[in-house]
Structure formats: structure tokens, C-alpha cells
Amino acid sequence: MxxxxxxxxxxxxxxxxxxxxxxxxxxxxxxxxxxxxxxxxxxxxxxxxxxxxxxxxxxxxxxxxxxxxxxxxxxxxxxxxxxxxxxxxxxxxxxxxxxxxxxxxxxxxxxxxxxxxxxxxxxxxxxxxxxxxxxxxxxQGRYNYKVLKYQLSFKDLPEAFDGLTITQVSDIHSGSFTNKEKVQYGVDMINKQKSDVILFTGDIVNNKAEEMDDWIDVFKNLEAPLGKFSVLGNHDYGDYIQWNSKEDKKNNFQAVKDIHPKIGFDLLLDEHRYLEKNGEKIAIVGVENWGKGFNQSGDLKKATAGMEKEDFKILMTHDPSHWEYKVKKDDFNYHLTLSGHTHGLQMGIEIPGFFKWSPSQYVYKQWAGLYNEFGRFINVNRGFGYHAFPGRVGIWPEITVIELKKDVKHA
Incomplete structure (x- = not known):
């Protein structure tokens, strides 16, 4: 006291x-x-x-x-x-x-x-x-959804996947939502992108599975012809509240994981899936949360067991510090990593293409947008929802669309 x-x-x-x-x-x-x-x-x-x-x-x-x-x-x-x-x-x-x-x-x-x-x-x-x-x-700002589009070229992208489009969504934080009409507007905006794949990079709730109860009927309408895949974020483990018993926390964690199939997502828990087309394939790899100073459950080796180094890989990992400390220099070569977590602190100043600043950048080297090192990319999504502060100032909720292209000049 x-x-x-x-x-x-x-x-x-x-x-x-x-x-x-x-x-x-x-x-x-x-x-x-x-x-x-x-x-x-x-x-x-x-x-x-x-x-x-x-x-x-x-x-x-x-x-x-x-x-x-x-x-x-x-x-x-x-x-x-x-x-x-x-x-x-x-x-x-x-x-x-x-x-x-x-x-x-x-x-x-x-x-x-x-x-x-x-x-x-x-x-x-x-x-x-x-x-x-x-x-x-x-x-208004917390529902001021913005679509950010990128085109990335890779010399070793299988030709069958030239032009593949990916929509990334992150950090839903359903326990914070208050306006179903606005959230539905955001979900409709995701569907309007008509991407081949939708990837969700964690934090579907703030703490409890029940927070998603009123939103399942909204998010289950997301559509992607080649599949919808997801991973967990740090908030999905229920680590930030006091539970009556270890059993209650365990049951809640299972209930959080059960949300994903209810809305049509394949939850990857240190696993991978192949997308196949015209006899060629690319891998979607998903790890549990790994963050500097947070839960570090993610296991890259387990997630890629049975894969080849030459496979084209898209990695979903919630916290971008995982890329900074473990992924970007990994010899197994993760071509594209998708993360969220930072929210860009939900406040800052940003002029797209010219300038962006947020206190978040003093904590995370990769805090919002696209980064490239060693010929490998990471996109840090600013988040679909919000947490702690019930709004967004200058750093708007984000829907990311990434198109993959075959780099024929350097193939």
C-alpha cells in the first residue's frame, strides 16, 4: 500500500x-x-x-x-x-x-x-x-482507417506467385471497441482490397477471450481466396491481469485460440503452411509471440521444421523486436516479415512519404511501416484497433496491402 x-x-x-x-x-x-x-x-x-x-x-x-x-x-x-x-x-x-x-x-x-x-x-x-x-x-481518429499499399520485388519469388496480394491486419484489441458500425466499416474496407491472402499478426483481445464475443459476427466475414492465417500477440496470453487461478488463465488462453477458427483464420502456433499454385509454392510461417522484454514463446526452428532454406517465406511474428534481434540475420532467410505490436504509440506526426515521428521510435527501431535490411523486409503495421489511450492522433489505424512481384531483372 x-x-x-x-x-x-x-x-x-x-x-x-x-x-x-x-x-x-x-x-x-x-x-x-x-x-x-x-x-x-x-x-x-x-x-x-x-x-x-x-x-x-x-x-x-x-x-x-x-x-x-x-x-x-x-x-x-x-x-x-x-x-x-x-x-x-x-x-x-x-x-x-x-x-x-x-x-x-x-x-x-x-x-x-x-x-x-x-x-x-x-x-x-x-x-x-x-x-x-x-x-x-x-x-474520430480511432476509426480513421487508412489503406497503405506497397509493391515488393524478389528475384527468387516463384513465378506462379508474381502479383500475389496480401492484406495484413494487426492488433484488433476487440476489448476496446465501442462502435460496431465503425468497426464494420473497417472490415468492409479490408474486403474491398480483394487480396489473395489475409494475414493477422496478433493481439485479437486486450486480455480476455470474451471481449471478442460481440465482434465474431463482424470479423468472420473477412474474405480471401487463398486463405486467412493468424498468430498470437502478447495480449492474447492474458498476462496483464490477475486471474483467480492458473486454471482460469489456461482456459482463457485456450478460448482466445479458439476465436481464430470461429472467424475463419488458421492460427499458426510455431507452424507453417504452404500456398501452392501451378506446381510452385511459398510458405506462410507463424510463430507465437517473441518480444524483447515480453513473452518469448516463439520458436523459429519449430515453425520451420521440414522446410527448405530455398523456400520463399513470409513470416508472421507479432513483435518487430523479434526481427531486429533474431530474424533479419537468420541464415534461413525470411524474405518478408509482418509484425504489429507498437501501434506507433497511437500518436505522432506523419506526412506519408516525407516524414514520420512518434515517441514509439525511441523504443523500437522498426516501429511503423516498411524496413529493408540485408535484402529482407519487415512491415510493422500500425494496428487496426487501439489500446490504453482510446484514440489515435496522427498515427491512424492501418490496413496494409502488399503486392509481391518477380524481379526478372535480377533473377
Whole structure:
């Protein structure tokens, strides 16, 4: 209990510091007491709701929608205030420096009130940008599905599979969904790609199999003529909540695995399948979760037992750190790896084809999009669903379509 009390005290001090400096900007711009009281009341309600939700939600419940929205609204109001803090606290530092300098010089310090007011208005204007972005991210951004298309060429791709199209979907996190119509829109968008194969790269739930109950009838309508294949993600193992018994956790894990055939997916648990066409074949390899700092159940050797090194391979592994630490240099040669997991942290700045940034990149070397090393590719899907924060800001939910081509020039 003492650990929670210390955490509460530290968090309260941080929040108080942020709120104090943010409020200074408001006070400088307006003298209206009603606006000030609304500001204070909203802040108090958000923090009280956050602490109440955190300390009253049992660990056995997992990450509830109430918890997600408590976090969501806290971030929506807190992050813009960090902009205010950076400017107002920075201006105070400048004031102190100027005061010290003036004490050692004969000159007089010029009045700073007008500058303070200008900076307060500037800070509030800049803070409005992330505030509006986070509101949009919660209301609409989490369902703002984007289709990203790539064409990849391989000299050793069997000719029969020249032009094969793959749709990758990842990180459904069904326990977070709230709008069936929007999710159905996303599923319809997947089907509109008319890909030959659909590959799902893990995290079908947040924690519990029952989270998928209301969504099976939606996702079972996904269509792909050459098959639908899937793997597990770190959340599918039920490791992030407290179970009443080991047996309950075991039963839940089996129920999660049973979801996949219910929606027409062939779940690969350290296994592979061959797609055959005109006497030629390529391999779909699927491993259990392997992640740096996470569950490391995946076994590449087991998954490829009986395969030849020369086989063309598409590997599904949930966590891209698996590719970084184990796959990309493997002599067995995995031509294309498909991962998810990072969500691009669900927030960042991205101008397709020109620029992308997210705090996620400081944790994962491959965090979103297509990467190529040693002539081998990995695509990190930004995720179909969302988790923890109930929205997406700048990093939109993704449906990836990859077309494989025979590189005849270098064959």
C-alpha cells in the first residue's frame, strides 16, 4: 500500500506543478472569474476521476473502457498544458536571469508585463493544437482507417506467385471497441482490397477471450481466396491481469485460440503452411509471440521444421523486436516479415512519404511501416484497433496491402 501512496503523492505534485503554471497563462489573458472556475473544476474532475478509476478498478478486470477514457481525457487536457508549462516556466527562467543580470549592471529592467501577456496568448494558441488533435483522435481518429499499399520485388519469388496480394491486419484489441458500425466499416474496407491472402499478426483481445464475443459476427466475414492465417500477440496470453487461478488463465488462453477458427483464420502456433499454385509454392510461417522484454514463446526452428532454406517465406511474428534481434540475420532467410505490436504509440506526426515521428521510435527501431535490411523486409503495421489511450492522433489505424512481384531483372 505504501508504494501506491508514494506514487499518488508524486503524481499529485507533478499535476499540481503543471496546473499551476498552466493557470498562470489563463490568469494573464483573462480576468473573468467564471472562466477561471470552469478551468479549475474541469481539472479537478479529470484528476479525481483518473485516481478513482485507477484505485478502484480490480486487476482482474483488466483495462476497462472506463479506465481507457479516464486516461484519454487526462492526456487530452494534460498534454496541451505541458505546452503552456514549457513556455511560461521558460519565461520565468528568463525573468530570473534578467533579474540577476540587472543586479550586476547599472541599467534598468524594462517592464515585462506586456511580454508576459503576449507569451500567454501565444502559449494558449499553441496548446489549442494538441487539445483539438486529441479530441479528434478520441471522437474520430480511432476509426480513421487508412489503406497503405506497397509493391515488393524478389528475384527468387516463384513465378506462379508474381502479383500475389496480401492484406495484413494487426492488433484488433476487440476489448476496446465501442462502435460496431465503425468497426464494420473497417472490415468492409479490408474486403474491398480483394487480396489473395489475409494475414493477422496478433493481439485479437486486450486480455480476455470474451471481449471478442460481440465482434465474431463482424470479423468472420473477412474474405480471401487463398486463405486467412493468424498468430498470437502478447495480449492474447492474458498476462496483464490477475486471474483467480492458473486454471482460469489456461482456459482463457485456450478460448482466445479458439476465436481464430470461429472467424475463419488458421492460427499458426510455431507452424507453417504452404500456398501452392501451378506446381510452385511459398510458405506462410507463424510463430507465437517473441518480444524483447515480453513473452518469448516463439520458436523459429519449430515453425520451420521440414522446410527448405530455398523456400520463399513470409513470416508472421507479432513483435518487430523479434526481427531486429533474431530474424533479419537468420541464415534461413525470411524474405518478408509482418509484425504489429507498437501501434506507433497511437500518436505522432506523419506526412506519408516525407516524414514520420512518434515517441514509439525511441523504443523500437522498426516501429511503423516498411524496413529493408540485408535484402529482407519487415512491415510493422500500425494496428487496426487501439489500446490504453482510446484514440489515435496522427498515427491512424492501418490496413496494409502488399503486392509481391518477380524481379526478372535480377533473377
Amino acid at each position: 505504501s508504494r501506491w501512496i508514494i506514487t499518488l503523492i508524486i503524481a499529485s505534485l507533478i499535476f499540481f506543478f503543471v496546473e499551476f503554471y498552466a493557470f498562470q497563462a489563463l490568469k494573464t489573458v483573462t480576468k473573468n472569474k467564471y472562466i477561471k472556475w470552469i478551468w479549475i473544476i474541469v481539472a479537478v474532475v479529470i484528476y479525481v476521476n483518473l485516481f478513482y478509476t485507477v484505485f478502484t478498478t480490480p486487476r482482474s478486470a483488466g483495462q476497462t473502457k472506463g479506465f481507457q477514457f479516464a486516461i484519454g481525457f487526462m492526456l487530452t487536457f494534460l498534454i496541451p498544458k505541458l505546452v503552456l508549462v514549457a513556455i511560461m516556466f521558460g519565461e520565468d527562467v528568463v525573468r530570473v536571469i534578467q533579474k540577476i543580470v540587472s543586479n550586476f549592471s547599472s541599467g534598468e529592467t524594462k517592464p515585462l508585463a506586456s511580454r508576459r501577456q503576449f507569451l500567454s496568448k501565444l502559449a494558449l494558441g499553441l496548446a489549442a493544437i494538441p487539445f483539438a488533435s486529441f479530441l479528434y483522435g478520441i471522437i
